[in-house]
Amino acid sequence: MTEEVEQLREALASARQQLAAQEQRLREQDLALNGIAALQAHEEPETLIAKAFDLIAEALAFDRAMFLELRDDRFVCIASTEPATVGCGWRAGPFFRRVADGRAAVVPDEARVPEWAEALGARPLVEPLKGAIYAPISAGAGPGLLVLSSAGHGAYSPADLRLVSRLGIFVSQTLAAAQRRRLAEAARAAETERSQAVEASEAKSRFLANMSHEIRTPLNGVTTVAVLLAESGLQGRQREMAGLIVDSSRALEGLLNDILDLAKVESGRLSLEEAPFELPSALASTFELFAIRAEERDLAFDLRVAPEARGWFSGDAARVRQVAANLLSNAVKFTERGEIGVSLAIEDGFVTLEVRDTGVGFDAETAARLFRRFEQADGSVTRRFGGTGLGLALSRTLAGMMDGDIACRSAPGEGSTFTFRFPARPADAPVLGERPSALAARGDNDAPPLTVLVAEDNPNNRTIVGMVLEAVHARTVMVENGAEAVAAFAAAPFDIVLMDLQMPVMDGLSATRRIRELERRAGARPTPIIALSANAMTHHVDEALAAGSTAHVAKPIDPHRLIEVMLALTAAADAPAASASAS
Amino acid sequence: MKIASAYSLESDPRRAAGEAAERLCAGLGADPELVLMYATEELAVPALVEALTAHLPGAQIAGGTSCGGVMTEAGFHAGPGGAVGLLGVADPEGDYGVGSAPLGDDPSAAGAAAVDGALRAAGRDFETPLLVWCCQPPGEEEAVIAGIESVVGRGCPIIGGSSADNEIGGRWREFAGTDVLEGHVVVAALFPSARHGVAFQSGYAPTGDTGVVTQASGRQILEIDGRPAAAVYSEWTGGAVGSAEQGMILAKSTPTPLGRVAGDSNGVPLYVLSHPAMLGLGGDLSLFTGIEGGDRVHLMRGSPESLVKRAGLVVADACAMGGWAGAASLGGLVIYCGGCMLHVRDAMDQVVDEVRQAMPGTPFLGAFTFGEQGAIVDHCNRHGNLMVSALAFG
Numbered sequence: 020m021t022e023e024v025e026q027l028r029e030a031l032a033s034a035r036q037q038l039a040a041q042e043q044r045l046r047e048q049d050l051a052l053n054g055i056a057a058l059q060a061h062e063e064p065e066t067l068i069a070k071a072f073d074l075i076a077e078a079l080a081f082d083r084a085m086f087l088e089l090r091d092d093r094f095v096c097i098a099s100t101e102p103a104t105v106g107c108g109w110r111a112g113p114f115f116r117r118v119a120d121g122r123a124a125v126v127p128d129e130a131r132v133p134e135w136a137e138a139l140g141a142r143p144l145v146e147p148l149k150g151a152i153y154a155p156i157s158a159g160a161g162p163g164l165l166v167l168s169s170a171g172h173g174a175y176s177p178a179d180l181r182l183v184s185r186l187g188i189f190v191s192q193t194l195a196a197a198q199r200r201r202l203a204e205a206a207r208a209a210e211t212e213r214s215q216a217v218e219a220s221e222a223k224s225r226f227l228a229n230m231s232h233e234i235r236t237p238l239n240g241v242t243t244v245a246v247l248l249a250e251s252g253l254q255g256r257q258r259e260m261a262g263l264i265v266d267s268s269r270a271l272e273g274l275l276n277d278i279l280d281l282a283k284v285e286s287g288r289l290s291l292e293e294a295p296f297e298l299p300s301a302l303a304s305t306f307e308l309f310a311i312r313a314e315e316r317d318l319a320f321d322l323r324v325a326p327e328a329r330g331w332f333s334g335d336a337a338r339v340r341q342v343a344a345n346l347l348s349n350a351v352k353f354t355e356r357g358e359i360g361v362s363l364a365i366e367d368g369f370v371t372l373e374v375r376d377t378g379v380g381f382d383a384e385t386a387a388r389l390f391r392r393f394e395q396a397d398g399s400v401t402r403r404f405g406g407t408g409l410g411l412a413l414s415r416t417l418a419g420m421m422d423g424d425i426a427c428r429s430a431p432g433e434g435s436t437f438t439f440r441f442p443a444r445p446a447d448a449p450v451l452g453e454r455p456s457a458l459a460a461r462g463d464n465d466a467p468p469l470t471v472l473v474a475e476d477n478p479n480n481r482t483i484v485g486m487v488l489e490a491v492h493a494r495t496v497m498v499e500n501g502a503e504a505v506a507a508f509a510a511a512p513f514d515i516v517l518m519d520l521q522m523p524v525m526d527g528l529s530a531t532r533r534i535r536e537l538e539r540r541a542g543a544r545p546t547p548i549i550a551l552s553a554n555a556m557t558h559h560v561d562e563a564l565a566a567g568s569t570a571h572v573a574k575p576i577d578p579h580r581l582i583e584v585m586l587a588l589t590a591a592a593d594a595p596a597a598s599a600s601a602s
Numbered sequence: 603m604k605i606a607s608a609y610s611l612e613s614d615p616r617r618a619a620g621e622a623a624e625r626l627c628a629g630l631g632a633d634p635e636l637v638l639m640y641a642t643e644e645l646a647v648p649a650l651v652e653a654l655t656a657h658l659p660g661a662q663i664a665g666g667t668s669c670g671g672v673m674t675e676a677g678f679h680a681g682p683g684g685a686v687g688l689l690g691v692a693d694p695e696g697d698y699g700v701g702s703a704p705l706g707d708d709p710s711a712a713g714a715a716a717v718d719g720a721l722r723a724a725g726r727d728f729e730t731p732l733l734v735w736c737c738q739p740p741g742e743e744e745a746v747i748a749g750i751e752s753v754v755g756r757g758c759p760i761i762g763g764s765s766a767d768n769e770i771g772g773r774w775r776e777f778a779g780t781d782v783l784e785g786h787v788v789v790a791a792l793f794p795s796a797r798h799g800v801a802f803q804s805g806y807a808p809t810g811d812t813g814v815v816t817q818a819s820g821r822q823i824l825e826i827d828g829r830p831a832a833a834v835y836s837e838w839t840g841g842a843v844g845s846a847e848q849g850m851i852l853a854k855s856t857p858t859p860l861g862r863v864a865g866d867s868n869g870v871p872l873y874v875l876s877h878p879a880m881l882g883l884g885g886d887l888s889l890f891t892g893i894e895g896g897d898r899v900h901l902m903r904g905s906p907e908s909l910v911k912r913a914g915l916v917v918a919d920a921c922a923m924g925g926w927a928g929a930a931s932l933g934g935l936v937i938y939c940g941g942c943m944l945h946v947r948d949a950m951d952q953v954v955d956e957v958r959q960a961m962p963g964t965p966f967l968g969a970f971t972f973g974e975q976g977a978i979v980d981h982c983n984r985h986g987n988l989m990v991s992a993l994a995f996g
Contacts, residue, residue, distance in 0.1 A: 044925060125757075176755070179757065
């Protein structure tokens with residue numbers, strides 16, 4: 020009997036222990052289940068954290084609960100049952116970092132935690148309590164700490180730590196899920212916005228390309244006819260009026276080019292060429308032009324070229340000219356008396372072009388926004404001096420693409436100095452064969468006349484091109500579309516072909532390909548083909564060259580430029596064919 | 603985390619340390635971070651700990667003397683030259699530290715100082731460890747526990763045993779690092795990376811005889827229910843312990859200790875025992891625990907069969923408290939009352955077998971102490987006699 024009682028008693032004792040263990044585990048599971056029920060990923064972090072505090076309070080007494088998040092090198096309180104502690108920071112010391120890395124801890128007296136010693140000095144509003152639990156937790160943005168504190172020394176046990184750690188893990192997962200959800204939503208919104216932006220950008224590019232073509236075609240007529248008219252022997256007032264038409268149309272062309280360049284920059288299609296050019300020769304015509312304009316305004320023009328700035332360099336000479344012209348144009352435009360000073364030198368491995376003027380100048384605030392698009396010194400500048408405010412923005416963009424920059428210094432009434440720098444990359448001078456100059460060829464009356472096939476659907480343009488070719492005594496055959504051009508080319512040889520690109524029946528690109536195919540079949544040498552197009556953006560030039568064009572000349576046609584390119588190509592016809600853009 | 607145990611019955615302390623250390627390292631397959639060592643009084647000499655430290659230079663070493671022998675999963679170990687047993691823990695992810703302090707006049711302060719030192723040695727000097735192991739001489743255990751709790755809090759489980767000798771001759775010692783200490787508290791602070799469970803029980807049941815201590819002094823009961831304590835105790839035992847037998851009564855009183863309710867689990871009382879040690883000339887009864895006037899004491903009774911089974915049951919409970927089945931254990935420590943061991947010495951192989959069944963295939967170390975410390979189900983730490991305190995890792 021005694022033995023049976025002993026056995027029963029011992030079984031009871033063991034059952035008690037196991038029951039206690041089960042109760043502890045059930046308590047933990049209840050807390051986790053309550054967490055699952057109460058914490059939802061769609062809720063905001065602040066709500067989730069507040070609910071987590073409530074959940075813990077059901078299982079474990081505490082006097083303060085805080086959620087600290089690691090930001091830079093500090094743990095910052097982002098939620099707390101004591102609002103005054105929100106925003107307080109603690110140094111991310113070894114203890115806090117170890118807990119955040121996943122090793123929860125119980126401390127009997129948190130005043131002994133080193134991180135608190137520093138927090139006390141910095142934040143007297145927050146004071147350490149006594150017993151505390153530090154458990155890792157994360158809101159998805161980074162590591163963090165859940166801190167439960169009690170006024171009682173040694174208030175918490177390792178069993179309490181296990182309970183809180185389990186809940187901390189669950190809260191972290193829920194917060195991370197909420198963070199992922201928010202990030203996914205943000206990513207979807209960003210993708211939608213990006214798609215819309217890309218679509219809008221492409222639409223704008225298409226619009227600009229079309230507008231470029233539509234504007235250049237009539238402008239071509241205006242400019243070319245104006246040039247021819249001005250050179251037709253007019254006298255006096257009529258000659259002056261024709262000159263004004265030429266100047267105005269070229270100004271309009273410059274504006275159009277600026278807008279197109281801007282479109283290219285925005286679409287990422289603006290690319291720089293890399294070819295040898297000679298200084299200061301490459302800028303000579305620009306300097307000469309603005310020296311003349313300065314003289315017209317009774318301004319002195321002082322040009323100084325350092326000896327080391329003379330030589331061959333690698334880069335995009337046309338864009339260097341464009342930037343130089345913009346700076347010089349502004350200097351002349353904004354200076355009413357005094358002088359324009361220009362110096363070209365090599366400084367610290369950079370080609371440095373400095374343009375100084377004694378003009379109106381500007382203050383520091385204006386300087387800060389001067390390079391923004393469509394910005395000028397103030398509204399009165401536009402009214403007084405004209406311009407779109409695009410030039411400096413484009414110039415700085417171009418300088419940046421060259422790995423250079425444009426800087427300025429000025430003061431109101433004391434003139435301005437603009438400094439354009441780009442890397443001085445020395446280059447070998449190209450080896451050129453003897454080639455007659457365009458002017459020489461044009462004046463060579465003994466040379467046989469050029470036979471030119473012109474494919475152009477627009478009657479006005481056909482007339483304009485005809486007038487240009489007349490100046491060089493060319494024998495011209497005009498056709499109205501690509502199919503006619505192919506047929507004419509097959510019927511008779513030509514020295515050169517001028518091919519419009521946008522034509523009915525057969526476009527210029529297709530016609531060019533057909534002509535090249537005819538030549539290949541016949542084993543004939545390639546005839547120079549110049550693509551004439553108002554489609555002047557880079558990718559249009561690339562398409563023309565890829566189709567077999569020898570060169571591209573943009574509309575509106577500069578008569579001198581067209582003749583120069585024609586003669587250069589025909590003179591080089593004996594040499595291997597080379598492709599170039601003359602737009 | 604890896605755990606292994608080892609023992610040696612070599613009488614030469616250096617050879618004993620070498621043999622045990624070699625077996626321990628072979629079992630661990632790694633260098634231990636912590637080594638708990640129990641040795642009988644014969645081997646409690648500096649040469650033992652010095653040799654052990656030399657063999658295990660990277661380990662924190664703590665321990666104390668054990669009564670009559672030690673036990674491991676390999677059996678009960680007792681030899682003519684003494685016995686030493688080791689429990690090694692290799693746990694690079696955990697932190698462990700050992701500290702010690704002389705008891706002096708303030709055992710509580712000594713407990714606090716020792717655990718402070720252990721925490722510093724663990725590199726976690728302001729934290730509460732997951733558990734504390736302790737060893738101190740018999741006599742002031744309650745104050746030592748209070749001192750430890752003053753540092754780490756009352757919720758931290760404390761498991762340990764009071765150092766013991768073979769014949770209650772005061773030859774008990776404590777071990778810390780390279781020192782063999784006398785009159786010291788030695789504490790280990792444990793931050794293991796694995797789970798752990800603890801249990802603390804006796805193998806005794808209340809008989810129904812009970813009374814209130816009406817006069818007490820330190821560890822002496824002078825009167826129960828207003829009568830001389832010796833007379834009352836003798837009556838309760840049915841004369842098995844005669845009231846006129848002044849002097850040591852440890853062996854006779856082992857089956858019938860006094861118990862006090864230390865806690866409650868679902869209405870079922872939990873008892874912590876006090877072992878009557880001596881009957882005084884004035885009719886007083888001296889215990890191996892402290893006692894207070896007003897305490898209600900119960901006469902408890904335990905059969906040898908119960909004492910034999912009890913160690914295995916407590917170990918099983920420790921595993922259950924940790925939340926795993928015994929077979930999933932990594933290792934364990936069993937603190938078994940030295941008096942009980944002497945009472946069932948012939949059945950010690952069976953005691954070992956009971957523990958083996960509770961933790962199949964798992965290494966463990968058992969020590970026999972003169973006072974046990976443990977945490978009962980409410981997580982309160984207690985000192986008791988004739989108890990079994992078990993720690994399991996899983």
